[in-house]
Amino acid sequence: xxxxxxxxxxxxxxxxxxxxxxxxxxxxxxxxxxxxxxxxxxxxxxxxxxxxxxxxxxxxxxxxxxxxxxxxxxxxxxxxxxxxxxxxxxxxxxxxxxxxxxxxxxxxxxxxxxxxxxxxxxxxxxxxxxxxxxxxxxxxxxxxxxxxxxxxxxxxxxxxxxxxxxxxxxxxxxxxxxxxxxxxxxxxxxxxxxxxxxxxxxxxxxxxxxxxxxxxxxxxxxxxxxxxxxxxxxxxxxxxxxxxxxxxxxxxxxxxxxxxxxxxxxxxxxxxxxxxxxxxxxxxxxxxxxxxxxxxxxxxxxxxxxxxxxxxxxxxxxxxxxxxxxxxxxxxxxxxxxxx
Numbered sequence: 001x002x003x004x005x006x007x008x009x010x011x012x013x014x015x016x017x018x019x020x021x022x023x024x025x026x027x028x029x030x031x032x033x034x035x036x037x038x039x040x041x042x043x044x045x046x047x048x049x050x051x052x053x054x055x056x057x058x059x060x061x062x063x064x065x066x067x068x069x070x071x072x073x074x075x076x077x078x079x080x081x082x083x084x085x086x087x088x089x090x091x092x093x094x095x096x097x098x099x100x101x102x103x104x105x106x107x108x109x110x111x112x113x114x115x116x117x118x119x120x121x122x123x124x125x126x127x128x129x130x131x132x133x134x135x136x137x138x139x140x141x142x143x144x145x146x147x148x149x150x151x152x153x154x155x156x157x158x159x160x161x162x163x164x165x166x167x168x169x170x171x172x173x174x175x176x177x178x179x180x181x182x183x184x185x186x187x188x189x190x191x192x193x194x195x196x197x198x199x200x201x202x203x204x205x206x207x208x209x210x211x212x213x214x215x216x217x218x219x220x221x222x223x224x225x226x227x228x229x230x231x232x233x234x235x236x237x238x239x240x241x242x243x244x245x246x247x248x249x250x251x252x253x254x255x256x257x258x259x260x261x262x263x264x265x266x267x268x269x270x271x272x273x274x275x276x277x278x279x280x281x282x283x284x285x286x287x288x289x290x291x292x293x294x295x296x297x298x299x300x301x302x303x304x305x306x307x308x309x310x311x312x313x314x315x316x317x318x319x320x321x322x323x324x325x326x327x328x329x330x331x332x333x334x335x336x337x338x339x340x
Contacts, residue, residue, distance in 0.1 A: 008259045012190045015262050018269040019229070029228050030272060032095055037296060038271050039095065041287035043067070045233050045317070047088045050217050052236035056080050060316060063088075064297070082125040087214055090121035094222045094231070108178055108226050109219065111171055115141040117222065118208055118215040131210045143167070144209040153247030157206040166205045173201055174223070181227055192265065193258035195220065200249035200257060224265070230272065232264035235316075283311065283319040294325065302328060 006014070022029065032039040048063040058066070058080055065073040067088045072081050094117065119141030126140050138145055143164060148157040158166055177194050179185030187194070202216045221231035234242050238260060245257035271285050286299045294302075303310035303318045308328045310320035 008255060008262075011259060011262045011266065012192065015192065015266045015269070018266055018273060021273050022228075022269055026272060029225070029230060035272060037287040037290040038285070041285060041296065041317075042231060042233065042268060042271065043088065043091055043095070046091055046221070046231060047084050049233050049236050050214055051080075051083050051087050053234060053239050053242070054083075054213055056083050058084055079125055079129040082128050086121045086124035087218075089124070090117050090214075090218050091221070091231070093117070093120050094218055095225060097222065107171070108174055108181070108223055109171070111167060113222065114167070114171075114207075114215070114219055117218045118211060121214050121218060122208075122211045134209050138209045140211075143207050146209055148206055151247075152243075153250060155204060155247070155250045157204065163205060163207050167207050170198075170201055170205060174198060181223070189254075190258060190262075192262035193254040195223065195261050196245075196249055196254040196257035198223065199261070200246055200254065203246060204250065220261075229265060230268040232261055232268060234260065234264060283321055286310070286318045286320060289320060289322060289325050291325075293329065299325070307331070 122140035150156045180187040302308035309324040
């Protein structure tokens, strides 16, 4: 453990307390309509980091312009814009299905929804850059009909004829773990490690010819928001640690992956909890400081130019305080008066 870095047990304990705070202080996870700016910030960051884990090179500013305004800012390959656009569309669908469900099934997730997530995420990019080996039956939302080479850690995905049955087994595994996930059953495993087990089990099947990492993280987030928790973001700087943790999960050790997920869950829980309980000097994400006068792009620009007292974390997120925004508003007002 690195000096000053909290232990896994400490992270799990903090996460447990944050989940209690979410229920008791906020009455549960606010809907996208109730906390629009925070959800939008998570949406931008998730689309950016999850596609970047797979090699996409769009920076956050380009992702925001594409998702919010449909503008392809920059000079990146069309394929990369379509990857982000597809992921953004799929993430929006995930959030909507979870917060305002319109479904008859009582299951946390169905096989149809898994395929729907993949179809939404991959259709835009498939239209401009389909997988070169895919048959007509292996498009977005359809299971693969090719075998996949062994992964770097030695794990060998199942032969393609086994995929449909193994995905049904995965749905049954989710069903078997639902009691532990919801708290209806007390188990020995911490919640993040149960989620790690399910995420790893999905990736081990690798049901699609392409896009399994993106689809797997979206599927994980659908489980989370249906549990009343915010989606997680695995940061692009965590790529090596994330892949290593997946390899350890292949061997049955879900602790490292569980810790990565727990830290991500805790960070996004605090996006909702901290603004409601923080004093005026407490640092919070800029999304929590949006007002009628200041949009998040305006606050981010002021922070980047040094006009707003703010700090940028290792996750790329700018944080400031209500007090700092109030001071910035005063100086902005003075500049306006001087210009007149």
